[in-house]
Amino acid sequence: MxxxxxxxxxxxxxxxxxxxxxxxxxxxxxxxxxxxxxxxxxxxxxxxxxxxxxxxxxxxxxxxxxxxxxxxxxxxxxxxxxxxxxxxxxxxxxxxxxxxxxxxxxxxxxxxxxxxxxxxxxxxxxxxxxxxxxxxxxxxxxxxxxxxxxxxxxxxxxxxxxxxxxxxxxxxxxxxxxxxxxxxxxxxxxxxxxxxxxxxxxxxxxxxxxxxxLTVKNTEQIYFEVRDGDKFEALCRVIDVELGFYGIVFCRTKNDVDVVVSKLIERGYEAEGIHGDISQAQRERTLRKFKSKNVNILVATDVAARGIDVSDLTHVINYSIPQEPEAYVHRIGRTGRAGKKGVAITFVTPREMGKLSRIKRVAGAEIKRNDIPEIEEVLKAKKESLYACLGEIIEEKDFSVYADMAAELVLESNPIEVIAALMRHVYDDEFDESTYRKIRKGGSFDKNDRNDRRDRNDRSDRRDRNDRNDRRDRNDR
Structure with a gap:
């Protein structure tokens, strides 16, 4: 007491x-x-x-x-x-x-x-x-x-x-x-x-x-200046560069929620969405999955997210900038709770800078400009996460089921080739730089980059991120 x-x-x-x-x-x-x-x-x-x-x-x-x-x-x-x-x-x-x-x-x-x-x-x-x-x-x-x-x-x-x-x-x-x-x-x-x-x-x-x-002391508030057409790419980079990402992505409309969720799932993420047109039973199922971390990304409209209380969110992403400063305060209040650190990221198009200035002024918010993570930075973070995960498994000797198979493979082939083949089998093209679109700083887009990458929609055989048997859950790291 x-x-x-x-x-x-x-x-x-x-x-x-x-x-x-x-x-x-x-x-x-x-x-x-x-x-x-x-x-x-x-x-x-x-x-x-x-x-x-x-x-x-x-x-x-x-x-x-x-x-x-x-x-x-x-x-x-x-x-x-x-x-x-x-x-x-x-x-x-x-x-x-x-x-x-x-x-x-x-x-x-x-x-x-x-x-x-x-x-x-x-x-x-x-x-x-x-x-x-x-x-x-x-x-x-x-x-x-x-x-x-x-x-x-x-x-x-x-x-x-x-x-x-x-x-x-x-x-x-x-x-x-x-x-x-x-x-x-x-x-x-x-x-x-x-x-x-x-x-x-x-x-x-x-x-x-x-x-x-009213200011959220434990929440780092930043914004990215980004074009509308590059928001989704920026979102994926944020998710991939942040280990253990567990957050809510706020969109302005119901259609935006549906589109973002569909794209995230297509790209291999565990994501769900809620908005006013979703049935109560489905909303409750979705929230149970999110709170239990079976899903680590929840995409929502402001009204649908009202009252959602999750204590350990790492991120709040304003995919659409809030219309009012009060809505901004509501959104970011969901992270940085109970003494834990949180990050609130707002995507701002060049024409929305006035709205951002008003939010800063009315809400008394210190929102700092950051650059969208570079592709090299994202890949480095993903590699570090993989190496750490493998290191834990090796330290715990948690691979006895596969030890004999590994010995046979190494005898028959070059060890480096064996490991590379296994990674190709498990991770497909996840570590391939060409799978990320290039975004110019300040939100401008390099049109020449359009033809330098393979369309993600053509990857019908890409594995779901949670189907990799040798890889630990993202949220357990």
């Missing part, structure tokens, strides 16, 4: 401190320091401003759990969120923070069987986390009654308004009791949020993390 001193100062009980210690929490984040004491000791409603990845779920969950009466019947708190993924994530997070308390959480969202949710609600639920559409469905069916709430929480409030949920929120609020505490949490603070707050909240405080604290 020694590590929990800072949390204890906020007024949290030993029961809560034990739960936090089990989860590996060490010290509260700025938004938690601001909101937890206010919710534990004050009577005012609260608007909290904090970006993705700053611990805002714990900021409102911990005091709610502390103040909740386990013996009281009925739904005691409802948390409204904009997306299905966020509903699942927030419910899981609150459940993990409750410790030994006898409290039940339930995420409710479209795409999941209604009957299953109704059964859970009838058995009794203390905290509901849901999307506006499905919450309204349950209210209309009278399977969700909100007349004895202690807390009403609006999470990702700015995104809720952007997605047009204002009317839905008002309808849900009309079904709730008056004597409840209301909490709004948002990454940004547009005037619309303050208008809604003045309409529905009582006396409220705005708790805002200072702009300097």
């Amino acid at each position: 020694e590590k929990m001193v800072e949390f204890k100062k906020l007024g949290l009980s030993d029961k809560t401190l034990v739960a936090l210690e089990k989860k590996g929490f060490e010290k509260p984040s700025p938004i938690q320091i601001l909101t937890i004491p206010a919710l534990l000791n004050g009577d005012k409603d609260i608007i909290g401003q904090a970006q993705t990845g700053t611990g805002k779920t714990a900021a409102f969950s911990l005091p709610i759990l502390e103040k909740m009466d386990e013996n009281k019947k009925g739904v005691k708190a409802i948390v409204l969120v904009p997306t299905r993924e966020l509903a699942i994530q927030v419910a899981e997070e609150i459940n993990s923070l409750k410790g030994e308390r006898r409290l039940k959480m339930l995420p409710v969202y479209g795409g999941q069987a209604m009957d299953q949710q109704i059964k859970s609600l009838r058995r009794g639920v203390d905290i509901v986390v849901g999307t506006p559409g499905r919450v309204q469905d349950h209210i209309r069916r009278k399977t969700l009654v909100l007349d004895s709430l202690d807390f009403f929480i609006l999470d990702e409030a700015d995104e809720m308004l952007n997605m047009g949920f204002v009317d839905d929120i008002e309808t849900i609020l009309a079904a709730t009791n008056k004597n409840k505490k209301m909490l709004f949490f948002s990454a940004t603070m547009p005037n619309e949020i303050l208008k809604v707050a003045k309409r529905y909240m009582g006396d409220f405080d705005v708790m805002k993390v200072k702009s300097t604290e």
Whole structure:
């Protein structure tokens, strides 16, 4: 409990401190320091401003759990969120923070069987986390009654308004009791949020993390100036030059997501995509694969990625530059978490330099210009990775199954030729310089290079990167 001193100062009980210690929490984040004491000791409603990845779920969950009466019947708190993924994530997070308390959480969202949710609600639920559409469905069916709430929480409030949920929120609020505490949490603070707050909240405080604290300290922020037609080549070089790449690639449109995923798979990468047209079942399967690192590249639109919480991402790639500085802050907040280093890379075309300047100014971001990795640099990194992997296998003597075969091959042929043939068989043309397009610095493209390479689309027999039996998973390095 020694590590929990800072949390204890906020007024949290030993029961809560034990739960936090089990989860590996060490010290509260700025938004938690601001909101937890206010919710534990004050009577005012609260608007909290904090970006993705700053611990805002714990900021409102911990005091709610502390103040909740386990013996009281009925739904005691409802948390409204904009997306299905966020509903699942927030419910899981609150459940993990409750410790030994006898409290039940339930995420409710479209795409999941209604009957299953109704059964859970009838058995009794203390905290509901849901999307506006499905919450309204349950209210209309009278399977969700909100007349004895202690807390009403609006999470990702700015995104809720952007997605047009204002009317839905008002309808849900009309079904709730008056004597409840209301909490709004948002990454940004547009005037619309303050208008809604003045309409529905009582006396409220705005708790805002200072702009300097919105900067992601553990994330290196860089940009590449690159032409639209060269973005995919630049993406492949970044993935290949970074050992253990595990990241999210952000695209502007659903079509962009589909195209990038298709090209990545064609080129031999393990990639999946999510956007608004993908079914809920497929989205959940994709996220499970990504979180378990069976897939190390997730391509997504901003809305589809809302609420995705993966703690150890190495990279965030802005394949399409964000339209607004707030979106940039949201995106890069997904890497460099929990004390780990992360890298955020933004692809910027020459005509988008103005947008980049605005992001730097409004978000207070220090984004440095870098050169796209050269082909020689990429190949060197891949070779070093291979040599390190082979060195580990040799050191561990983890090749007994193949030792006799190797001895026979070496007796019959030149050892260098044997090794080269095996590498050709396993890696095909992955170490061939001609498989990479040449990109000029500053985003210009050398037209003469078009005819100097073999089209990757013609490589129908190229092996998948994960089909190489003698090669360890990229994510295990």
